[in-house]
Amino acid sequence: MIPDDAKPRYDRDGFVVVRNFLDRDALQLLEENVNRYIREVVPHLPAGDAFYHDRSKPETLKQLQHMGQDSFFDGYRRDEQWKELAELLIGEHVEAQEPEWFNKPPGTEHPTPPHQDNYYFCLRPANVATLWLALDAVDEENGCLRYVVGSHRHGIRSHAATKVLGFSQGITDHGDDDVRNEQTILLEPGDLVAHHGETIHRADPNRTASRHRRAFAMVFRGISCHRDEAAYARYLNAVQQQHSEFSSKTS
Numbered sequence: 254m255i256p257d258d259a260k261p262r263y264d265r266d267g268f269v270v271v272r273n274f275l276d277r278d279a280l281q282l283l284e285e286n287v288n289r290y291i292r293e294v295v296p297h298l299p300a301g302d303a304f305y306h307d308r309s310k311p312e313t314l315k316q317l318q319h320m321g322q323d324s325f326f327d328g329y330r331r332d333e334q335w336k337e338l339a340e341l342l343i344g345e346h347v348e349a350q351e352p353e354w355f356n357k358p359p360g361t362e363h364p365t366p367p368h369q370d371n372y373y374f375c376l377r378p379a380n381v382a383t384l385w386l387a388l389d390a391v392d393e394e395n396g397c398l399r400y401v402v403g404s405h406r407h408g409i410r411s412h413a414a415t416k417v418l419g420f421s422q423g424i425t426d427h428g429d430d431d432v433r434n435e436q437t438i439l440l441e442p443g444d445l446v447a448h449h450g451e452t453i454h455r456a457d458p459n460r461t462a463s464r465h466r467r468a469f470a471m472v473f474r475g476i477s478c479h480r481d482e483a484a485y486a487r488y489l490n491a492v493q494q495q496h497s498e499f500s501s502k503t504s
């Protein structure tokens with residue numbers, strides 16, 4: 254299931270695709286729980302844990318954070334299959350952050366700005382990986398991920414505030430060279446892509462009329478990482494500012 258060359262590819266490119274990471278039963282169990290969470294938990298969550306394109310339209314739900322507040326998802330952080338892949342790629346014992354869910358609902362202008370996850374996490378060393386599992390078929394039309402190949406080897410680029418709720422920071426000097434070196438990641442439900450915390454990535458909006466682009470993700474950090482607290486406080490400040498700008502627009 255995990256390809257033999259997963260680790261060398263991840264080290265070289267900053268990402269690796271694992272086809273059929275979850276079999277049918279495991280995918281079904283995950284989907285059932287995501288659907289239950291959306292139906293039963295999401296309506297009671299504070300705005301910071303569930304982002305909508307338009308809060309008055311439940312079908313425009315686009316991002317869930319802090320899913321570990323649910324006992325299924327808290328336990329899922331310790332799932333052996335996910336942990337095994339994360340440890341292989343990161344090269345040390347890991348711990349999982351709380352699960353997240355990302356959607357691009359059809360007919361919404363919701364791009365993912367180019368960014369590096371570790372600009373948000375502020376972990377040193379950057380022994381951190383995001384494991385992102387497709388729940389829908391993901392392609393160029395509905396907003397697949399696009400990675401700048403090898404970009405995890407060149408450090409953190411300059412970021413600044415974006416206008417995209419859920420992705421508060423984007424790379425300021427992202428340009429043609431980055432786009433030329435991008436690889437698009439086309440996935441079927443149950444396929445997974447893992448990326449290094451410093452790999453530059455982005456995604457276009459969903460241009461389809463009716464297909465969602467749902468994904469479930471967990472971030473794993475090596476136990477040797479520590480957080481640069483000063484950098485993290487600056488990041489949290491920027492997030493807070495973005496959220497208050499969004500709530501003053503919608504209230």
Ligand SMILES: O=C(O)CCC(=O)C(=O)O
Pocket residue numbers: 355356365370383385454455456468470
């Ligand atoms: O789902 C997306 O469009 C972006 C996800 C992402 O940037 C991440 O998981 O690091």
